[in-house]
Amino acid sequence: MGQWLMGVSLIDGWLPAVLFAIVILSVVILLVSAIAGGKQTVPSAKHNECMRLVALPIVIAIVAGVAGYTIAWLLSDVFVAFGVGLGPRVMAWAAAGSAVAGFAVAHLVLRKGMMRVVAVILTVFAVLAAAIGIDQSYGEYGTIGSLFGVDPYGQANLTGLTKRKDLTTIAQWREQVANGTIRDIPTKGTVDKVDIPAIKSQFKARKTLVYLPPAALVKTKRKPALPVILLMSGQPGSPGRAFQAGDIQTMMDGYAKNHDGLAPIVIAADQLGDDSHNTLCVDSKVYGNALTYLTQDVVNWVKTNLPAAQNAExxxxAGFSQGATCSLQIGVNHPDLFGTMIPTDSELGPTNGTRQEMIDSFFDGDAKAYENQVPINAIRNHAPTHQTLIMGAGEKDTTSVRNIRKIAPVAVKAGMNVTAVESIGNAHDWHAVQDVLRYGLAVFGYDTGLSDTKPDLSDYPNLKRVAV
Structure with a gap:
């Protein structure tokens, strides 16, 4: 029962439908009973009773809705209390939730008996429904379990899964599939938690999630050397949340289904150590050696133990928000490790306090060390470079779109192969990540030989090009 409950979806399915239905039904009951109550009064009091039971709650609802939207707008776009804009859909849900709650509270004060009970129920469910709506807009928490850090992934020991000398090329694999030598390819890949030893960094990371595509699971000694995507969540966030909110397994399995079981290995590594930590993805005395963990411990473990390609190309x-910024600064500063970067909703640079606070705390007062982690500076420092950059943002996340327009031209000038896109209708959310990553997967798959079809942006209707 507990496991079933933890797996209940917050994004679609029966739970959101039931919550929204209860809210609508409660509003209808209160309105109908209020109108009926007004009609039953004597003619001289009918107008006043209708005003009291019908018009007054509606007026309060409108005032509450405007107040809710205004507060959300102030927190989002004026005070930037969350570090990013919330987006119009989130603010609309805040307004709707406030309006319905205001309507319910008005009836709670004005009504008696069963209608007061209905008003109590509506108050509670108005808040819950608004929270569900906001989560659906953002796409962060996919299930009830994800709210409590519970995910469906099991622990596995993948150490020594494949020996490097046994690996074949992608071209050889595809030829063997075509001639029937390779058969019985699984229809789905697997996702497992693993402990990657922090041998060099001593960084206290949470468990890593590893997606292995069907081609890595075929019962043959000679597995293909697969491309790899290192994926990072935003902050707060975790590897499990990145996989669930990004719908990574579904995306990769869908790709593998159309490409002979081939898809990248995806490694969701922990760059934070804890939801409350923003490590800036650097080595520091504040939260430990996050950069060394990612670029040495994780990379070396993957190359040693999994059927993973060895070359930077x-x-x-890839990453979202804070993880997007990390993917840029790490990718650009380590062209020997990464040939492609796929950031969504990136900041202009590492952000945890003021510039001087970061320099003092994370870089021991070394301003140059901090500046080297700012993506624009890092791109210029490593120019010319022929890396691939697929940079995206939610259309409604105007700050991140502006960041693209500042970073992408510098990358183009440095010689990068750059595609800049907006996810239509989305904001600073995981829906944008899915859109951008789906296109990035197609580009990366073509570049690494998983597919012969060069992707065309026009085939991705949720995306539009950003002029840079």
Whole structure:
């Protein structure tokens, strides 16, 4: 029962439908009973009773809705209390939830008996429904379990899964599938938690999630050397949340289904150590050696133990929000490790306090060390470079779109192969990540030989090009 409950979806399915239905039904009951109550009064009091039971709650609802939207707008776009804009859909849900709650509270004060009970129920469910709506807009928590850090992934020991000398090329694999030598390819890949030893960094990371595509699971000694995507969540966030909110397994399995079981290995590594930590993805005395963990411990473990390609052109680094900023600064500063970067909703640079606070705390007062982690500076420092950059943002996340327009031209000038896109209708959310990553997967797959079809942006209707 507990496991079933933890797996109940917050994004679609029966739970959101039931919550929204209860809210609508409660509003209808209160309105109908209020109108009926007004009609039953004597003619001289009918107008006043209708005003009291019908018009007054509606007026309060409108005032509450405007107040809710205004507060959300102030927190989002004026005070930037969350570090990013919330987006119009989130603010609309805040307004709707406030309006319905205001309507319910008005009836709670004005009504008696069963109608007061209905008003109590509506108050509670108005808040819950608004929370569900906001989560659906953002796409962060996919299940009830994800709210409590519970995910469906099991622990596995993948150490020594494949020996490097046994690996074949992608071209050889595809030829063997075509001639029937390779058969019985699984229809789905697997996702497992693993402990990657922090041998060099001593960084206290949470468990890593590893997606292995069907081609890595075929019962043959000679597995293909697969490209790799290193994926990072935002902050707060975790590897499990990145996989669930990004719908990574579904995306990769869908790709593998159309490409002979081939898809990248996806490694969701922990760059934070804890939801409350923003490590800036650097080595520091504040939260430990996050950069060394990612670029040495994780990369070396993957190359040693999994059927993973070894060259930089076969590795991509991707992320959302704080993880997007990390993917840029790490990818650009380590062209020997990563040939492709796929950041969504990136900041202009590492952000945890003021510039001087970061320099003092994370870089021991070394301003140059901080500046080297700012993506624009890092791109210029490593120019010319022929890495691939697929940079995206939610259309409604105007700050991140502006960041693209500042970073992408510098990358173009440095010689990068750049595609800048907006996810239509989305904001600073995981829906945008899915849109951008789906296109990035197609580009990366073509570049690494998983597919012969060069992707065309026009085939991705949720995306539009950003002029840079």
């Amino acid at each position: 076969d590795w991509a680094i």
